[in-house]
Amino acid sequence: MMAFFKSIAVVALAAQSVSGHYIFQALAKGANTKGTPYQYVRHNTNMNSPVTDLSSNDLRCNAGGATGGSTSTLALNAGDTFTFSLDQAVYHQGPVSLYMSKAPSTAAAADGSGDWFKIYDWGPNFSGGQAQWTMTGTYTGTIPRCIPSGEYLLRIQSLAIHNPGATPQWYVSCGQIKVSGGGSTNPSPTVKIPGAFKASDPGYTANIYNNFRSYTVPGPAVFTC
Numbered sequence: 001m002m003a004f005f006k007s008i009a010v011v012a013l014a015a016q017s018v019s020g021h022y023i024f025q026a027l028a029k030g031a032n033t034k035g036t037p038y039q040y041v042r043h044n045t046n047m048n049s050p051v052t053d054l055s056s057n058d059l060r061c062n063a064g065g066a067t068g069g070s071t072s073t074l075a076l077n078a079g080d081t082f083t084f085s086l087d088q089a090v091y092h093q094g095p096v097s098l099y100m101s102k103a104p105s106t107a108a109a110a111d112g113s114g115d116w117f118k119i120y121d122w123g124p125n126f127s128g129g130q131a132q133w134t135m136t137g138t139y140t141g142t143i144p145r146c147i148p149s150g151e152y153l154l155r156i157q158s159l160a161i162h163n164p165g166a167t168p169q170w171y172v173s174c175g176q177i178k179v180s181g182g183g184s185t186n187p188s189p190t191v192k193i194p195g196a197f198k199a200s201d202p203g204y205t206a207n208i209y210n211n212f213r214s215y216t217v218p219g220p221a222v223f224t225c
C-alpha cells in the first residue's frame, strides 16, 4: 500500500511541475489574509516560469507585468499589514524579499523603471544548526509608517538558489497599492531593477548544501523608518 500511495504522490508532483511554478497571485490587507487572485496583483504571461536574466526588465514585475492591465489598486494606510499569497507554497530554498517603488502617477501606469527600496527580507535561520527558510503560502509584511502617501508598486520576489551551479531563478509578482496617512521620509537606499542584483553577489552564488553558515540576501539594505 505504501508503494501504491508513493507512486500516486510522484505522479502528482510531476503533474504539478508541468503546470507551472508557485505564483504570488494575490494581495490583501491584513495579516495572513488570502485575497482574490490577480485582483491587485499583475498577471504574468510565463506561467511563472522563472526569470533568470539579471539584465531583464522582467525582473521588475515578471514577464507580462510591465503594465497594470485590468489590475486594481489596493488602498492601504501607512503602518498597515498586508499579505501576498500563492497558489501553492514556495518550495525552492532561497530568500523572499519585499520591495516598493513610488509611482510617478498611478500604480496602474507604473512600469517599475523608477527607484526601488526594500522593506523586508525572509532570510535563512541558522539557529537550529541547519538553515531553515521561510517556505510558505502566505507572506505578511507592513507598510512603513513614515513613507510618503501615494501610489506604489509593491513587489515580492523569491530567489531560488536550491540548485547550486545552475542559474538561480527569480519568482516575482507586483501588486498595486495606494498608501494614505504616510509621512515625509524619502526611503533609502534605492536601487534600479534590473541592476540591483549581480552575478557576483554572495547571496546569488551561495551553495546552501556546503558549509552553509551565513548568508547575505541580495539587494540593498532593508529600509526602516
Ligand SMILES: [Cu+2]
Binding pocket: 021, 092
Ligand atoms: Cu523550479
